[in-house]
Amino acid sequence: MIALMFFTPLNERIQLTYRMLEIQSYLKQLESYLTRADRVFEEEARRYGCSEEKAKKALKSIKGFFLIEPVSMDPVGIIKRLEHLLKTQEDRVDDFIREVAVNASEAERSNMKNVLAANLALDIIYRVVRHIFLLAKKTKNYFYMVQLYMYLPEIMRIARSYFRALIPLKEGIPIGDSLGPLVAFKLGNGSKWREVAKNVIAYEREASGRKLIIIKAKGPGGEVGKPGDAVEKIVKEHDGKVKMIIMVDAAVKLEGERTGEVAEGIGAAIGDPGPEKYKIETVATEYGIPLVAIVVKEDITEAITAMPREVAEAADRVVERILDIIKKKTSEGDVVIIAGIGNTIGISQ
Template sequence: MDIQSTFASQTPFQDNIVAVILQVLWLAFFALYMFYGQKIQVKIMLKEIEASLFRLKMMRNRGREITISTIKSISKNGDDPTERIDRLLEHVYIPPVNLDPSGIIRRLEHLINVRDFKFKEEVKMMIPDADDAQINNLTNMIEAATALNQIYKTVRHYFLIGKKTSSFYIILQLQMILPQIMMETKAYARALVAFKNGQPIGDGIGPLIAARLMRGSELYEIADDTVIGRVPMEGRVAYVLKAKGPGGNVGKPGEAIRQLLEEKEGEISRIIIIDAAQKFEGEKPGEVIEGTGVAIGGPGVDKYKVEEVATKYKIPLSAILIKEGIGDVVSTMRKEIADSVNDAIDRIKRIIRETTKEGDSIIIAGIGNTIGIAQ
């Protein structure tokens, strides 16, 4: 009984000791978190970013190797293209000044044309006997490798700045957008394979639909790298245009539409633009929707030209959009996207029947990169 009573008398004291120890530990943890919690978070985020940066570097290096090896395999002169490729990977595009917006589209178009010409000339110097399709495909490949290089260097820049300054907000912002950056980078990495093999990519759905519509018709080149055909459709005359394939090329659809409208003096009942559009999460790739306006992406030169000339002649604009994910646009075309062609054509014909009269003339433009897609 004495032992039991002694043990019972010590239990409350021991419980108090445990409670005090737990409280001290909790206060110590709270103080540690208050003073060092953010630093610990920064260290964890930096480790995660560093791991992603390593993967970006691997994809960048892989893209460079694929580009160099592809050019070596095609070239017959035996010259090593490594130095020239490395120089192109560091090439930067400087946009025109926009403080005075007057004439900016004209200046922007000039700079884009100069840049495209430079890349193609560089490819010709490396492979003098390459045909137009090979030149366009290799130019696309170099541009994809350049994009991989720029993405890697940009992420590395902000990673090192955040690490040097221990800035929580720089590191936090980088970590927040890194998943989307990785998705886009993986898409560019897959695009290299498509450009190497000359395979159609998701962005080519517009030219693919246009090619289906103009099949069997007589074609001619209306603008640089842009072909057009006169196609009878639903009792109307459809002028169907696309970039000249099968090399990787987007053509000049804006200039082509402008020239055609000027030639016809505005006697066009409707313009229908077909292009890929980014889907929302939860939507299925290859879903076809309709819209109003000029569905042309990119820097805006072609979009501006079409809007200007359509406004001048008061021509209504319709859009057929095929939904695609970020990774689908520059990757090899998925079956779901290719299968949307028939649905898109049915919608085009319905729009023509409902909004125009028999005997009218319309323009149908398939927008996008026509790699792997002939006329």
């Protein structure tokens, strides 16, 4: 019996069957997340004047929506090409939401866009896990199954985060990623503001004799805007005479780090696919402006679900730190740009 177990593939087969049963139950859980996400989207569409049938049909038509990244064999102009593709994707999604949520306001449409993004993320996770599972089953390959099994806890954590994000995104509750806009709001609230780029606003105020230009995405809908365009425009408006650019964002913490921990560094603190970060780095380099990054640590679930109290309270500490940096590193009459990066859901101006 022992020989049979150890020296034949029987042992492997038993383990394969056992792991397959476990993965299958996780797959069912992923499927239930997706079904619930579909229901949330359809309910929202109905709330804004779409019929149930139309909402179902529309959602089915956008499932599996993809973006083909630009060719990187010749990297010249890749950022421009990527930006063009991202803009086309954004326009397509905007049109889709406008068709589905006919009676929704601008902010509500932005929130629905976020709900759709979470839905599509869950959809792709489910499809990939199902693909590896079925492939392992078809080829009876133990190693496919083991690899999937090893990654499943992390995959499930990400899927669960997207699933839990649905309600806050639907109801317009600030998420962990809204830290940057919250800091910008706290700094700029009460000052005059204007729209400087697509879905990005800028406040202007004075602090300790310095001119502060504070930018954030236009809320309270779930927007991230184009902060790269805004920073570029403001720097050029001042002929490059900007003393410092301070960027505030939420950052994924390492296990063991405390949620709400504030850290300071150098560089463009922005997690976009590339174009916005590129524009900020380029304009800062062109005019020799120092880039200061301030981040607040949180995990992936906290970043996309309702903002935890620890993160919300960290916003006040970030404001103090920014004012302290400005006092120490700049002089009276200097111009400083402060960019609150992130999704501004649930935060107006």
